[in-house]
Amino acid sequence: MSRTDHLTLGFDDSPGARTALHWALDEAARTGAALRLALVLDTPAVPAPVPYPVGWPDQAAMDVATAVLDRVTEAAAHSHPAVPVTRTVRRGAPARVLEDLSRTSRLLVLGSHGHGGFTGMLLGSTGVSVSAHAHCPVVVVRRHADPHGHVAVGLDGSPASRIALRFAARAAVSRGVPLHAVRVWTPPSPLWEPSGFDAAAVQAAETAALDKDLVDCPSTRITAEVVAGNPAGVLLAAARHAQLVVVGTRGHGGFTGMLLGSVSQHLLHHAPCPVAVVREPVPATPDVDH
Template sequence: MNGDEILVGYDGSADATLALNWALDEAEHSGRPIRLAYVFEWVTVAGWVGPGVAPGIWPDDTARRQVEELVAKAAADAAAARPTVTVHGEVFDGPPALVLEERSAEAGLLVLGSRGHGGFGGLLAGSTAVSVTAHAHCPVVVVRDGDTPAGRTGRVVVGVDGSDTSLLALGFAVERAAQRGVPLHVVRAWEPSADRDLGADDAAAAERAALDGPLAGWRETFPDVAVTVDVVAGRPAGALVEASRDAQLVVVGSRGRGGLRGMLLGSVGQQLLHHAHCPVAVVRER
């Protein structure tokens, strides 16, 4: 695996298929190769059994072969449907979240469905998606059933609060908007404070002015990308969820200014994983 690949968590589920389709679109725009990663978890009464199988416990070789055939067929079908994209498939052993987190260190982007075969129907984002998004070493895109990414041609939305990770998110978002030839919509949300000296209008103007510097360089680099800015008084998660209704992708940093230092995934990112109306990208420093 090279550091430019798009790694796709794939288990044959509907959400994983949507994630693969999103990754194929991304690969066509970016020229990156794709690697499908099926993480095979041996489950016995004693728990997970890895390559060093405990005495007396024998994995099902037939099931393993079926998984390998599934991945090989998915990779072949994807390559046939998108002949300009290089697609590989690979089967790994271990707990899915842990393996995907480890493999993300060697990938340029990780794409997941929000829930796999083991997900509970009432959850909008499963435990594997949330855990991997919190701990991955590269940007993560989470796609879920209902996002219908192939049919979305709307803008790219990004939340920017001035934190380091939000500035990385801005760069990721503007590059995707440029690749797709769609507008970029920047959202900066601020929460009014009683001890703030500025009035509401002046505070909003100050928040908008704070975006001028970060946006200037990207406007120069990608002059053809139409950029709109929305400065709203309120909680950022709610503003971004609303903005995601007519977007093809919403992008945030892993932790914003209000995030606790020990948190690997901030509350805004977590809320978007559960409530956004389009695929969600979470960007962090490698």
Template sequence: MMDPVVVGVDGSPSSFEAVQVAAGEAGLRGVGLRLVHAFGWPSMHLPPGGPPWNPAMAGVRELVDGTLIEAEERARRAVPQVDVTREVTVGEPLMVLEIESRTASLVVVGSRGLGAFGSLLLGSTAVHLTAHGRCPVLVVRGGPDPSGPVLLAVDGSPGGEAAVEFAFAEASLRGVGLVALHVWNTRSERAYEGPGDPLNAVVDIERLRQEEQQLLDETLAPWQERHPRLAVERRLVRSRVRPALIEATRDAQLVVVGARGHGGFTGLLLGSVSQALLHHAHCPVAVVRARERP
């Protein structure tokens, strides 16, 4: 049996939106949808009189049941044929969803939950899971273009191959084109162009451009062979990486990025580009970690 799509439900509007997206993903894959609620969810509004991890306390069971019933109804309205199961468990929600990710094909979460930190652009659950989840994590945010392509952020790093594979599969499942965007620049992060660029005096910009084009072509070639019918647009842009990628998400229905790319601090599990997209992308973001080698 294929692994299900898992979605975290905390009763917030963001999580209910995530449920609808997760139902669609489960329908595309032909797998079940698993609704997960953890007691101890940091955003959960619990009545006074007992510890938040005690599901037997007055009012909490009714609250959770009502939340999951609504979530299931939303899922079935979105995809009537989806097989929905519910899981209510005791535990810290970040750890619960991380454990769930070990047996899931995809974990879907909202970008913001309830609670004291609701004003943050991105909830702690989403950040934690994209850094530590064992399967791809889709964070629902922004206003995606339903007719837009899947956008793939190509960095050419060895760890990014899993993201490339996921993006090709996702575009095929959705029946849309794939835009593979590789943004390159100089180490200065300045996006000069033209003869006035001071770097042209010491750097062969055209040679660098050709090398970046080769990197893009070589990254995509094996996957285009496996998906010959998929329309793939290759974009090579010289600019600042994060702003260029964020701007490109305006016309996409999903952006796919690896958890970490070239550069940065090797100890970090989530790269700066991934974090920038999670906070500022105009469409949902799928973060795909490299497969762990045995």
């Protein structure tokens, strides 16, 4: 199975994971992809507050996990009969396992909150780490969104945001909905405003830059806006009536070592719709799953 023909869902049977499952099945059906369910049995690297049984995860835990995925696969066959579903149970640290599986995936999907029964995949260290380091785009599904809403994308002129734009445009086309592109610039504080600062000139330059980015955009219905303000707040507003909001992993922020910027992290935790975090594509490696 190549990375171009399937999605991977990190699944732990929590309510958040089940919400993500519905989204992933719909996405697979819409794009003609297969879906791989991945359940990770977390092997503790340090002593846990509640001690794990010696040798956990043992074969009994693996059998329970496999039974969970069998049940979910059977239900998916009834709700989405055209979507091929495979499953895999892995041992290890969830973030590392999911990052590894992302090497051979078109898209990696996560729920926003797990319950720790199998993986502890809360949208905390695991979700943010996977979103930052995955080898394919990651979609975090916090809740169901309006299926008729637009696709929103945040742009700042960085290479990462232009990659996000291409992903967002394809998503909008496949859904038959408008693409809403938002370019945000942050005005200087009045206390530190440079002499001769011309906000109107900056706004005009940002608008011209956005227009240039959108020239070759494949989406047929595009709305665009340039906003001066706080990027996280502006993009949250743009996501209010969206079915998907798309961002790059890192823009023009000064802290270039932060692979997942503060804006992306803010959206992952607070957006009212699924959030796609898009990195520069990484060459695929052979898939070993069956």
